[in-house]
Amino acid sequence: MTVLPFFQFQRHAIQALFLFGLMLALAACTPEPVSPIGVTSTPFSPNAIRIENVQETREFLRTNQVPRDNCGGDGLLTTTISREETTTQVVELTLTSSVEGGLTDIITARLEGEFNVQHGRTVTDIVQNGFEIPGRRQVIYEIEWTEIWQTGEVVIGDIRIPFRVRTGVDSAVRSLNSQNCQQSLATAEVTSAVVLTSTPEPTNTPTLAPTQTPQ
Numbered sequence: 001m002t003v004l005p006f007f008q009f010q011r012h013a014i015q016a017l018f019l020f021g022l023m024l025a026l027a028a029c030t031p032e033p034v035s036p037i038g039v040t041s042t043p044f045s046p047n048a049i050r051i052e053n054v055q056e057t058r059e060f061l062r063t064n065q066v067p068r069d070n071c072g073g074d075g076l077l078t079t080t081i082s083r084e085e086t087t088t089q090v091v092e093l094t095l096t097s098s099v100e101g102g103l104t105d106i107i108t109a110r111l112e113g114e115f116n117v118q119h120g121r122t123v124t125d126i127v128q129n130g131f132e133i134p135g136r137r138q139v140i141y142e143i144e145w146t147e148i149w150q151t152g153e154v155v156i157g158d159i160r161i162p163f164r165v166r167t168g169v170d171s172a173v174r175s176l177n178s179q180n181c182q183q184s185l186a187t188a189e190v191t192s193a194v195v196l197t198s199t200p201e202p203t204n205t206p207t208l209a210p211t212q213t214p215q
Contacts, residue, residue: 049110054152061145061169068131069138071181077133086124087147089117090166093154099161107154107161115150115165129173139178145171 070077091108112118133139148168154161
């Protein structure tokens, strides 16, 4: 068995005590973590976020003109057009400098779950529009497309963060112009965006000679 000299044992003991003291000093100097905007950081739950003042708004997107005719029939004609419409779902936050990136991700996830969207996801919906055309008439319909947004505020403690979420698109149909068909116009679909002008055919009305009154 090897026995260390007394002076070597004393040197090792001093080194061990020095390292232990240094570790205690470093632990005492480590600051406590500070959570953003005064919210506790242990751990943050999405259920602590409240969503208030929600309103649905519409923003104009574009219009499409659809010509239709019912020149071959006398009764009301009902027809439907199906179109595919693509939109990108968006979550927008009006942030202040006190809101950190990690909290932004939690708020976005909370809004995605609330409105059943995913930020940046492109979705395609099949939109159907119905049209009614009276007999012997040709009509131009206009389809107006709008984006659907949900607006409101995210509330965390005393902090209010305005938001907007684009959830999809919608359409509305209105009649622009309606007039009688030409008598020679077939039942084929009118492909032009301009309604044809009806030109009446000349009528052969016999000319009556003036009658003479007997003297």
